[in-house]
Amino acid sequence: MIELDGLTKRFGAKTAVDHLSCQVRPGVVTGFLGPNGAGKSTTMRMILGLDHPTGGTVRIDGRHYRDLEEPLKYIGALLEARGLHGGRSAYHNLLCLAQANRIPESRVTAVLGLVGLSAVAKKKPKSFSMGMGQRLGIAAALLGDPRILMFDEPVNGLDPEGIHWIRNLMKALAADGRTVFVSSHLMSEMALTADHLIVIGQGKLLADTSMADFIQRNSRSYVRLRSPDRERLLDALAAGGLTPADAGGGVLEVDGVSTEEVGELAGRNGITLHELSAQRASLEEAFMRMTADAVEYQAHGDPAAPPPGRPRWGETSGFPAKGV
Numbered sequence: 001m002i003e004l005d006g007l008t009k010r011f012g013a014k015t016a017v018d019h020l021s022c023q024v025r026p027g028v029v030t031g032f033l034g035p036n037g038a039g040k041s042t043t044m045r046m047i048l049g050l051d052h053p054t055g056g057t058v059r060i061d062g063r064h065y066r067d068l069e070e071p072l073k074y075i076g077a078l079l080e081a082r083g084l085h086g087g088r089s090a091y092h093n094l095l096c097l098a099q100a101n102r103i104p105e106s107r108v109t110a111v112l113g114l115v116g117l118s119a120v121a122k123k124k125p126k127s128f129s130m131g132m133g134q135r136l137g138i139a140a141a142l143l144g145d146p147r148i149l150m151f152d153e154p155v156n157g158l159d160p161e162g163i164h165w166i167r168n169l170m171k172a173l174a175a176d177g178r179t180v181f182v183s184s185h186l187m188s189e190m191a192l193t194a195d196h197l198i199v200i201g202q203g204k205l206l207a208d209t210s211m212a213d214f215i216q217r218n219s220r221s222y223v224r225l226r227s228p229d230r231e232r233l234l235d236a237l238a239a240g241g242l243t244p245a246d247a248g249g250g251v252l253e254v255d256g257v258s259t260e261e262v263g264e265l266a267g268r269n270g271i272t273l274h275e276l277s278a279q280r281a282s283l284e285e286a287f288m289r290m291t292a293d294a295v296e297y298q299a300h301g302d303p304a305a306p307p308p309g310r311p312r313w314g315e316t317s318g319f320p321a322k323g324v
């Protein structure tokens with residue numbers, strides 16, 4: 001388990017991480033979400049003892065990183081900026097790490113096999129594609145067979161096959177009872193991978209919730225309607241106790257009702273409908289709403305951007321969310 005308690009990091013006047021308290025538990029994939037600059041990498045660096053907190057504490061299975069004798073046996077990490085030695089072979093890179101952490105050499109061969117790099121073990125990482133480099137970084141993280149794994153934006157720059165592979169690997173590690181903490185700025189990616197979510201914005205905790213709960217609370221469903229008898233439709237909806245929202249372009253949206261109910265209500269009143277469809281706001285939109293005030297660098301004047309506090313109406317989610 002990873003425990004953060006009041007964790008704070010300031011760089012001069014900039015507070016990158018602001019009194020962050022949460023726990024990352026074993027047996028599930030925990031997604032660490034936040035817009036660019038939210039403080040995810042800084043938090044992960046503090047967990048690994050690479051940045052010193054301005055305040056608060058981090059504990060890894062109850063201990064500070066600096067007190068772990070052979071840290072790779074407790075926690076393995078893939079950080080964006082962690083480079084391996086380009087001039088040594090993949091095998092020797094891992095062997096050096098293994099020797100420094102008193103890990104048997106047999107693990108080097110094992111993890112290279114696990115990440116699918118056995119055939120290129122003698123090659124130097126500088127000749128590797130981005131995906132191969134990520135796999136080698138993951139092999140390094142797995143080397144000490146740690147119970148805790150941390151991945152910072154692991155799918156960045158990967159092709160679909162690589163993304164699929166990393167997702168399955170993270171799920172398998174969690175299913176094995178390990179603690180898996182993975183950062184991303186993409187809700188859509190997390191929805192496919194994470195069981196639990198920790199969301200931050202401007203270094204502050206915005207949400208600490210199960211993915212199922214987040215989906216249930218944020219995937220608003222509604223019915224979208226268009227009719228040439230708009231005024232009569234509005235009256236009929238009002239008489240039925242329904243309050244539609246005007247989405248512009250003649251479109252009405254009604255929450256908390258099924259298409260069947262609206263269709264029958266229109267039919268009973270002899271009202272023609274030109275559109276009647278069930279819609280669901282995507283989790284990406286919910287995430288954007290949640291973090292809207294916390295986005296560090298925001299594009300202004302984007303006509304496609306949803307207005308603050310309101311989803312982009314009229315869009316059916318193509319979101320392949322679990323259990324939705």
Ligand SMILES: Nc1ncnc2c1ncn2[C@@H]1O[C@H](COP(=O)(O)OP(=O)(O)OP(=O)(O)O)[C@@H](O)[C@H]1O
Nearest residue numbers: 011014016034035036037038039040041042043185
């Ligand atoms: N060494 C540093 N010196 C000064 N400011 C820093 C330093 N490292 C990070 N920051 C600032 O702290 C904030 C948090 O950065 P961090 O990289 O942790 O965010 P992030 O959530 O990982 O973002 P991204 O998704 O873009 O990687 C940003 O405003 C960043 O500019």
